[in-house]
Amino acid sequence: MGNVPSAVKHCLSYQQLLREHLWIGDSVAGALDPAQMADHTEVMKGIHQYPGVRYPVLTPNLQGFHRAVAAGATEISVFGAASESFSKKNINCSIEESMEKFEEVVKSARHMNIPARGYVSCTLGCPYEGNITPQKVTEVSKRLYGMGCYEISLGDTIGVGTPGSMKKMLESVMKEVPPSALAVHCHDTYGQALANILTALQMGINVVDSAVSGLGGCPYAKGASGNVATEDLIYMLNGLGLNTGVNIYKVMEAGDFICKAVNKTTNSKVAQASFNV
Amino acid sequence: MGNVPSAVKHCLSYQQLLREHLWIGDSVAGALDPAQETSQLSGLPEYVKIVEVGPRDGLQNEKVIVPTDIKIEFINQLSQTGLSVIEVTSFVSSRWVPQMADHTEVMKGIHQYPGVRYPVLTPNLQGFHRAVAAGATEISVFGAASESFSKKNINCSIEESMEKFEEVVKSARHMNIPARGYVSCTLGCPYEGNITPQKVTEVSKRLYGMGCYEISLGDTIGVGTPGSMKKMLESVMKEVPPSALAVHCHDTYGQALANILTALQPMVICKHNGGTYTVNP
Numbered sequence: 001m002g003n004v005p006s007a008v009k010h011c012l013s014y015q016q017l018l019r020e021h022l023w024i025g026d027s028v029a030g031a032l033d034p035a036q037m038a039d040h041t042e043v044m045k046g047i048h049q050y051p052g053v054r055y056p057v058l059t060p061n062l063q064g065f066h067r068a069v070a071a072g073a074t075e076i077s078v079f080g081a082a083s084e085s086f087s088k089k090n091i092n093c094s095i096e097e098s099m100e101k102f103e104e105v106v107k108s109a110r111h112m113n114i115p116a117r118g119y120v121s122c123t124l125g126c127p128y129e130g131n132i133t134p135q136k137v138t139e140v141s142k143r144l145y146g147m148g149c150y151e152i153s154l155g156d157t158i159g160v161g162t163p164g165s166m167k168k169m170l171e172s173v174m175k176e177v178p179p180s181a182l183a184v185h186c187h188d189t190y191g192q193a194l195a196n197i198l199t200a201l202q203m204g205i206n207v208v209d210s211a212v213s214g215l216g217g218c219p220y221a222k223g224a225s226g227n228v229a230t231e232d233l234i235y236m237l238n239g240l241g242l243n244t245g246v247n248i249y250k251v252m253e254a255g256d257f258i259c260k261a262v263n264k265t266t267n268s269k270v271a272q273a274s275f276n277v
Numbered sequence: 278m279g280n281v282p283s284a285v286k287h288c289l290s291y292q293q294l295l296r297e298h299l300w301i302g303d304s305v306a307g308a309l310d311p312a313q314e315t316s317q318l319s320g321l322p323e324y325v326k327i328v329e330v331g332p333r334d335g336l337q338n339e340k341v342i343v344p345t346d347i348k349i350e351f352i353n354q355l356s357q358t359g360l361s362v363i364e365v366t367s368f369v370s371s372r373w374v375p376q377m378a379d380h381t382e383v384m385k386g387i388h389q390y391p392g393v394r395y396p397v398l399t400p401n402l403q404g405f406h407r408a409v410a411a412g413a414t415e416i417s418v419f420g421a422a423s424e425s426f427s428k429k430n431i432n433c434s435i436e437e438s439m440e441k442f443e444e445v446v447k448s449a450r451h452m453n454i455p456a457r458g459y460v461s462c463t464l465g466c467p468y469e470g471n472i473t474p475q476k477v478t479e480v481s482k483r484l485y486g487m488g489c490y491e492i493s494l495g496d497t498i499g500v501g502t503p504g505s506m507k508k509m510l511e512s513v514m515k516e517v518p519p520s521a522l523a524v525h526c527h528d529t530y531g532q533a534l535a536n537i538l539t540a541l542q543p544m545v546i547c548k549h550n551g552g553t554y555t556v557n558p
């Protein structure tokens with residue numbers, strides 16, 4: 001993804017995305033391009049915060065947290081991993097060290113009545129370690145939930161999961177964290193995202209992360225897709241008669257806008273099918 | 278993915294699949310660890326037959342006309358993957374489908390591996406006889422659940438097409454040649470929009486009744502979602518047993534795998550006289 005001008009990031013149509021969550025921080029672990037997110041303060045201050053929309057930001061440590069609050073953030077996220085190697089390579093510390101940092105952040109956040117969300121990456125596999133046990137995912141999730149994160153987003157960071165491994169992992173995590181406090185964050189690197197999300201829905205999860213146009217590739221698989229496309233997700237949920245409150249056409253407009261800005265073809269099949277008509 | 282024979286694992290095309298970023302080690306890409314296998318999604322079938330339609334349905338929609346020798350090599354490579362059914366070509370007029378103009382050469386040119394079936398499309402008796410003369414040992418007929426699509430696609434109404442297919446399937450059965458029936462537009466039509474599950478059931482029942490051993494239900498324009506797939510299958514499975522059904526999902530809107538997963542899962546079917554029963558595909 002090329003450098004997106006700050007002006008683009010907080011312009012009107014880009015903001016008109018989801019009712020529930022608008023991610024203005026990069027949510028793909030390991031792919032953080034310092035240059036891309038360097039304008040975090042400007043963007044946070046520049047956007048129009050619509051009523052009924054929440055605008056969480058990633059805060060890896062206390063310093064980031066204080067800057068976020070100073071810039072107007074009212075919700076934050078911390079980003080852990082279920083893999084030691086991934087944790088070390090991605091945020092330069094062990095899982096235990098990261099949890100200690102997050103405890104500080106989440107404690108400060110709670111002190112200021114700022115909700116904190118916890119992410120666990122590599123829940124269905126790690127690019128360095130390979131298989132990740134559901135027990136490890138449960139351990140990390142429980143820790144984040146215990147320190148006060150209101151929701152834990154379980155990420156299939158490199159998209160290697162399938163309905164079988166998704167089910168096994170969720171069965172384990174749900175013994176320690178209630179489904180109402182869980183979300184899934186599926187990457188579509190191997191085309192499995194919607195099938196995995198459907199499986200999670202059938203198990204009682206009702207919060208799903210997605211990215212408009214399927215933005216964000218995979219740093220571990222050149223040319224492969226990354227996040228599941230919001231448009232494709234909404235299409236499936238609409239077809240199931242499930243209420244999201246989100247207007248798919250407006251999302252497609254925002255997707256078209258950002259793809260043009262970064263000179264990229266959309267990864268959303270729904271958008272591809274619609275714009276080809 | 279089931280047990281992959283060693284011979285397949287060593288073949289070049291399989292090895293090319295297992296590039297660095299794919300999950301290999303000792304297990305097959307995507308598969309659970311042996312220790313985890315007992316926790317597969319419950320109610321799923323133990324074996325799934327994959328019918329490869331790339332050489333026909335796939336190439337048919339490609340703009341570039343693929344040379345005959347490339348088609349033959351493509352099918353020969355597929356024959357070595359472990360696939361048990363590969364749809365080779367379509368014995369349709371080259372005026373309608375130029376990509377399939379070399380149907381006879383392709384059928385005669387491929388190597389028919391033991392244990393692999395090679396069905397071909399035969400829209401009418403003429404096509405059927407040509408197919409048999411070229412060495413075909415399995416055929417398919419292609420109907421639709423939409424009148425408009427039937428007229429635009431094969432130039433006749435659903436009823437007229439069924440009459441043609443009756444002739445083809447009857448001749449096929451006479452020669453002990455299995456016949457598969459396709460129903461297109463089962464989850465939506467590019468001309469008519471929504472298609473009722475009842476219409477799909479009607480056409481499927483007709484094809485099954487005339488002797489097709491299997492009915493492939495197609496989401497031709499990929500508009501279906503797990504909800505509409507479930508409704509349609511619940512209707513069709515009242516008249517055609519799941520063991521005689523297949524799904525053919527297009528991925529136009531990225532929904533295919535989710536729709537297929539839905540089709541693989543057990544379904545509760547309502548009986549005509551009230552009450553229900555569960556079918557496992």
